[in-house]
Amino acid sequence: MSVTLLWWALAALTVAGAVAVIATREMMRMLLGLGAFLLGLAGFYAWYGFELLAVAELFVYVGGVLVLFLFAITSMGRDREGRSMERRLDLGALGISAGMGLVLLVALQSTLPAAPTAVGASVEDTAAALLGPLLPYFELAGVVLLVALVAALAIIGREDAR
Amino acid sequence: MTSLALACVLMSVGLYGLLTRRDIIAVLASIEVMLGGAQLLLAAYSASVTLASAAQGVTLIVLATIAAEAAVGLALLVALVHRGRTRTDQIEEVRG
Amino acid sequence: MNVLREMAYLVVGVPLLIAVVLGLGVRVWGRAAAWIALLGPLLAVAVGASSLEGGASGSVRWLAAGDSVLTLGYHVDGLSAIMLLVVGVVAACVIVFSIGYMHGDRGYVRYFAILSLFTAAMSGLVIAGDLVGLFIGWELVGACSFLLIGFWYEKPAAAEAARKAFMVTRVGDAAMLVGLAVLWRATGTLELSAILGSVGSLAPAVVTTAAVCLLLGAVGKSAQFPLHIWLPDAMEGPTPVSALIHAATMVAAGVFLVARTWPLFEASPEARMVALVLGTITALGAATIALQQTDIKKVLAYSTISQLGFMFAALGVGAWPVAIFHLVTHAAFKALLFLTSGSVIHGSGTQDLREMGGLRSKMPLTAVAWIIGGLALAGIPPLAGFFSKDEVVGSVLAAAPWAGVALLAASLLTGAYVARATRLAFFGPVRGTGEAHESPWTMTVPMAVLAVAAIGLGFAGPSIAAVLGAESEPLSLGLAALAVGLAGAGALGGWLLAAGGGAYENGFPPALTRVWGAARDGYGFDALVNGAIVRPMAALARFTDSVVDRQGIDRVAEGFAGLARGVGEMFARTMTGDGQTYSALLAAGAIILLCITMWLVR
Numbered sequence: 001m002s003v004t005l006l007w008w009a010l011a012a013l014t015v016a017g018a019v020a021v022i023a024t025r026e027m028m029r030m031l032l033g034l035g036a037f038l039l040g041l042a043g044f045y046a047w048y049g050f051e052l053l054a055v056a057e058l059f060v061y062v063g064g065v066l067v068l069f070l071f072a073i074t075s076m077g078r079d080r081e082g083r084s085m086e087r088r089l090d091l092g093a094l095g096i097s098a099g100m101g102l103v104l105l106v107a108l109q110s111t112l113p114a115a116p117t118a119v120g121a122s123v124e125d126t127a128a129a130l131l132g133p134l135l136p137y138f139e140l141a142g143v144v145l146l147v148a149l150v151a152a153l154a155i156i157g158r159e160d161a162r
Numbered sequence: 163m164t165s166l167a168l169a170c171v172l173m174s175v176g177l178y179g180l181l182t183r184r185d186i187i188a189v190l191a192s193i194e195v196m197l198g199g200a201q202l203l204l205a206a207y208s209a210s211v212t213l214a215s216a217a218q219g220v221t222l223i224v225l226a227t228i229a230a231e232a233a234v235g236l237a238l239l240v241a242l243v244h245r246g247r248t249r250t251d252q253i254e255e256v257r258g
Numbered sequence: 259m260n261v262l263r264e265m266a267y268l269v270v271g272v273p274l275l276i277a278v279v280l281g282l283g284v285r286v287w288g289r290a291a292a293w294i295a296l297l298g299p300l301l302a303v304a305v306g307a308s309s310l311e312g313g314a315s316g317s318v319r320w321l322a323a324g325d326s327v328l329t330l331g332y333h334v335d336g337l338s339a340i341m342l343l344v345v346g347v348v349a350a351c352v353i354v355f356s357i358g359y360m361h362g363d364r365g366y367v368r369y370f371a372i373l374s375l376f377t378a379a380m381s382g383l384v385i386a387g388d389l390v391g392l393f394i395g396w397e398l399v400g401a402c403s404f405l406l407i408g409f410w411y412e413k414p415a416a417a418e419a420a421r422k423a424f425m426v427t428r429v430g431d432a433a434m435l436v437g438l439a440v441l442w443r444a445t446g447t448l449e450l451s452a453i454l455g456s457v458g459s460l461a462p463a464v465v466t467t468a469a470v471c472l473l474l475g476a477v478g479k480s481a482q483f484p485l486h487i488w489l490p491d492a493m494e495g496p497t498p499v500s501a502l503i504h505a506a507t508m509v510a511a512g513v514f515l516v517a518r519t520w521p522l523f524e525a526s527p528e529a530r531m532v533a534l535v536l537g538t539i540t541a542l543g544a545a546t547i548a549l550q551q552t553d554i555k556k557v558l559a560y561s562t563i564s565q566l567g568f569m570f571a572a573l574g575v576g577a578w579p580v581a582i583f584h585l586v587t588h589a590a591f592k593a594l595l596f597l598t599s600g601s602v603i604h605g606s607g608t609q610d611l612r613e614m615g616g617l618r619s620k621m622p623l624t625a626v627a628w629i630i631g632g633l634a635l636a637g638i639p640p641l642a643g644f645f646s647k648d649e650v651v652g653s654v655l656a657a658a659p660w661a662g663v664a665l666l667a668a669s670l671l672t673g674a675y676v677a678r679a680t681r682l683a684f685f686g687p688v689r690g691t692g693e694a695h696e697s698p699w700t701m702t703v704p705m706a707v708l709a710v711a712a713i714g715l716g717f718a719g720p721s722i723a724a725v726l727g728a729e730s731e732p733l734s735l736g737l738a739a740l741a742v743g744l745a746g747a748g749a750l751g752g753w754l755l756a757a758g759g760g761a762y763e764n765g766f767p768p769a770l771t772r773v774w775g776a777a778r779d780g781y782g783f784d785a786l787v788n789g790a791i792v793r794p795m796a797a798l799a800r801f802t803d804s805v806v807d808r809q810g811i812d813r814v815a816e817g818f819a820g821l822a823r824g825v826g827e828m829f830a831r832t833m834t835g836d837g838q839t840y841s842a843l844l845a846a847g848a849i850i851l852l853c854i855t856m857w858l859v860r
Contacts, residue, residue: 011168018172018195022179027187034191041198045205050218053205056225065194065232072236073187076243093181096845101174103852108166108203113210125215126222134219141223148230152237181842189838250838 007047014040031069038062049120165206172199184249186242190235197228263308266334266385267316269342273298273378280371287367292357295370298377299349306342309334310725315387317449326442329449330394333387336725337582341384341514344586345507347711348593349377351704352502355597358700359498359604365409369496372409376402380507384514389438389448392515396434396479399508400427406503407495419491426488430478437471440464454521462526469522469529476512480566483540487784489563493555497600500555505562505596506589513569513585517578524576534574534654538661541567543781545671549678549752550777553609554599557679561635562592564668571665572650575657579728580649586722587642587715591634594708598628601701602683606694611682618684620694625684627705632680634712636673636745644742645716645733652737669741673748674755681756 013036020033038061045054130138176196183189201224208217247253262268276298280291287294305313317331334342353373360369376399383395401424408420438448444464445453457465476482481489492504503509516523516533523529541564548560565588572581601624603609606617618625634643647669655662696702723730776782832843 014168015171015175018175018199021188021191021195022175022183027185030188030191034194037195037198041202044202048205048209049214050205050221053218053221053225056222060225060229061194061198065229068233068236069187069191072239075240076248088182088184090182093178093842096181096842096849097174097178099849100177100845101170103849103856104173105167105170107852107856108170108207109163112166112207121209121214121218125213126218129213129215129219130222134216134223137220137223141226144227145230148234151234155234155237155241158241177845181838181845250836253835253837255835 010040010043010047013037014044027073031066031073034069035062035066038066051120052123052126166203169199169203169206172196172202175199186239186248186250189250190232190239193235194228194232197231201225201228260308262305263334264314266305266309266314267332269298269302269305269381269385270332270378272301273374273381277371277375277378280367280374284367284371289357289366291367291370292353295374295377296350296353298374298381299346299353302342302346302377302381303350304346305334306339306346309339309342310336312336313339313385317387320390326446328390329388329447330391331387331449332382332385332391333450334385336727337514337517338385340582340586340722340725342381344510344589345377345380345384347707348502348506348589349373349380351593351597351707352498355501355600355701355704356496356498358698359600360496369406369409372402372405373499373502376406376503376508380511383511386450388450389441389453392450392518393434393438396475396511396515397431399503399511400424400431400479403427403492403503403508406499407492409495409499413494416494419488419494423488423492426485427478430475430485433471433478434475437468437475440468440471444468450518454519457521457525460525465522466526466528469519469526470532472515472519472522473529473533476515476570477536478512479515480509480512480570481563482512482536482567482570483543484783486540486544486563487780487787490556490559490780493553493559497555497596497603500559501593501596501600504559505592509562509566510569510585510589513566513573513581516570516573517582520578523573523578530574530576532574533570534658534661537567537570537572537574538654538664539567540564541571541668542664542671545668545675546777547780548675549671549755551675552611554602554611554614554679554683555596555609557611557675558592558595558599561595561672561675562588564672565592565635568647568650568665568668571654571661574661575654577650577653577657579723579726579730580646580653582726583719583722584646584650586718587634587646587712590708590711590715591631591641591643594627594705594712595631595635597701597705597708598624598631601697601705602628604701605697611679613689614683615686615689616684617694621696623696623702624705627702627709628684629680630709630712632676636676636749637669637741638745639738639742640713640716642712642714642716644738645719648733648738648741649719649730651741652734655737666741666744670744670748673745674752677749677752678756679752681753686756 017033017035017037017040021030021037024030024033038057042054042057042062045051045057173196176192176194176199179192180189180196183192201221204224205217205221208220211217212220242248242253273295276294280287280294313334315331315333317329317333319327320330321328353370356369356373360366363369379395379398379402381395383392383399386392386395404420404424407423408417410416411420441453442448444460445456447453474485478485489504489509493500495504523533544560544564544567548557548564551557551560565584569581569584569588572578572584601621602614602617605621605624606614608614630641634641637644637647639645651662651665651669654665720730832839834840
């Protein structure tokens with residue numbers, strides 16, 4: 001599908017959110033930016049026809065990770081909310097980031113096809129793939145999640161024990 | 163091509179935030195941005211090398227992994243905050 | 259006997275082994291060390307005696323480079339046998355004497371170890387069949403001399419004297435090495451028989467160069483002008499060492515070398531002239547200096563230099579068998595005189611002639627031995643020195659009258675300084691503490707042995723000449739009478755000089771006193787060498803150390819270290835402890851790797 005106005009709108013949303021994350025001085029604005037970014041990503045997945053992915057993104061990230069951030073901020077105590085964060089302009093980091101982006105662009109430009117194809121995939125087919133050839137990785141992902149859960153509990157638990 | 167450019171831009175932005183921001187939460191958020199850009203890249207182009215369904219499946223798995231990482235990162239954040247440290251220059255254990 | 263003759267190399271091997279054994283067990287061996295060390299010289303005497311008619315030879319391939327081969331071997335002929343006898347007898351006497359002299363010394367075993375090493379080296383030198391072996395022995399005796407002069411190394415004077423001896427002889431040795439190189443280049447071998455046989459086919463310039471270079475080596479070793487300055491200082495060593503090394507054997511090695519390589523000198527009149535001139539100057543000059551000395555050992559040191567000058571003069575006119583004859587007799591009576599002086603020093607506690615006097619009654623045996631040696635040195639018949647010195651002066655006078663006259667003058671002075679020293683030490687009123695005593699049998703017996711030799715060796719002249727393959731000339735009575743007369747006159751003069759107890763400012767015109775005073779200090783030659791050579795070298799060494807070494811080379815080395823440190827600090831600065839810095843470095847590295855990969859797969 002050709003690049004349409006929708007695509008550009010989604011792009012603008014995503015980029016605006018990303019910039020807000022890195023540039024704003026207020027914590028709430030940063031969270032809003034993160035949210036916009038994640039929403040934009042979900043939109044992109046939908047544009048490509050990956051319905052399952054879009055929905056998963058919304059559930060897991062916007063509804064999970066973003067809320068997690070919010071909980072973390074609020075659990076820090078009252079003086080943390082609305083507190084202004086520093087930002088600074090670091091030319092070295094700027095150079096490195098720009099360089100990374102450019103290198104990736106140039107490197108992948110030759111190995112990847114020119115335009116993405118939004119073929120879309122049905123849920124049934126995805127399920128068949130996940131439980132079929134991708135089964136090991138699927139299971140591993142489950143293990144990773146379990147480990148992360150235990151780790152988070154361990155880190156927090158030690159806190160409560162003190 | 164534009165899609166590729168977009169993903170690269172997002173990753174650059176996230177990287178800059180990772181390297182620059184002083185508050186740990188901001189760093190974590192920047193990491194999310196960067197990884198989000200990577201996911202986008204994966205999603206956009208994996209369909210050209212494999213079945214679309216497999217492409218979606220792979221991206222899904224990656225999504226789950228990154229979410230797990232975010233959770234652990236936030237747990238660490240909470241642990242640090244309880245010790246009163248909220249800025250990156252307050253983490254000194256790896257100085258050497 | 260035949261066995262001994264065939265295994266002549268044992269004269270080197272046995273003392274060497276003894277030296278190692280004694281050296282390794284310095285704390286273990288006690289008084290037995292001397293008797294063990296005695297084996298070496300006795301073996302040398304045995305081998306020498308059995309090889310007088312001609313001995314064994316043998317050699318072994320040592321180094322080979324392409325077509326050229328260096329061999330190491332021995333070749334015992336009449337000359338070697340005579341030298342072995344000299345070395346053996348004198349060394350044996352010295353070792354027995356040292357039992358008494360070095361009694362109670364802290365380095366007792368070390369002393370005999372080095373003496374044994376010396377015996378090995380000197381024997382090796384005289385039986386060497388090629389210049390390689392000779393040079394090895396040459397250098398080794400120099401090293402032993404260094405060790406023994408500086409035996410009491412805590413004394414700074416002794417250590418300095420040892421260094422001086424080594425360095426001055428080194429000058430000669432360097433020249434000798436050049437001579438060896440010239441001969442090697444010209445003949446392709448260093449085997450003596452080969453070289454000496456091919457002298458006729460070499461260019462005259464080559465022969466003269468080689469001969470003069472070897473001669474310079476001899477000049478250094480035998481303390482001839484201008485390389486004589488080390489021998490008086492070498493008296494810092496124990497007196498038996500002076501007897502063995504600096505009177506009888508090592509200093510004679512120079513004369514031996516010329517005799518050994520005689521065909522070279524026969525073919526080079528220039529080299530002979532050099533020998534003659536240097537020898538004559540030395541003989542006369544050293545005699546004048548000897549007359550002025552107050553230290554009994556220094557008198558004998560300058561006397562040795564002077565007598566060696568006689569030998570060199572004889573070599574210079576071509577009479578090398580005569581020179582060897584004088585070498586043999588000189589070894590006997592000079593060693594005797596040194597041992598006697600050692601007995602005097604041991605018994606009376608002083609080396610200064612002005613503090614001695616009247617020792618004749620306190621040390622009768624020593625006195626008799628000294629007088630015998632002194633008469634031999636002065637050339638009074640029928641003692642040995644008379645015969646050999648007479649032949650020397652006769653040969654020189656016949657070939658170069660000016661030199662002969664100088665030698666006659668030197669003979670006169672010889673008588674003078676002998677008589678003076680004798681009177682100052684043994685006669686007259688007692689000037690010292692008066693507590694002198696005679697020495698034990700270990701010291702008097704060797705003196706007696708040498709005294710017998712000093713008396714009898716004169717009559718061995720014809721036998722020695724026969725062994726060396728030369729004819730002996732009959733004595734010229736006129737010359738003999740002249741020589742004896744001069745010696746006697748000199749003795750009288752010396753006797754009178756000693757009247758004032760060693761101080762002769764009384765009765766002398768001031769001008770004369772000034773001249774004699776200059777003589778006492780060796781005519782300032784030492785100071786000349788010191789100022790012209792030693793001090794500039796020391797300044798150069800200091801300059802090299804402070805400028806070239808400290809500022810130049812050390813700076814470079816420290817610069818490298820500083821560079822390493824700087825680079826390390828630079829990298830240490832990356833360990834900030836800040837995770838974001840690490841991430842930045844990580845990302846930068848990843849970018850670089852990506853670029854490289856892309857470039858490689860383009």
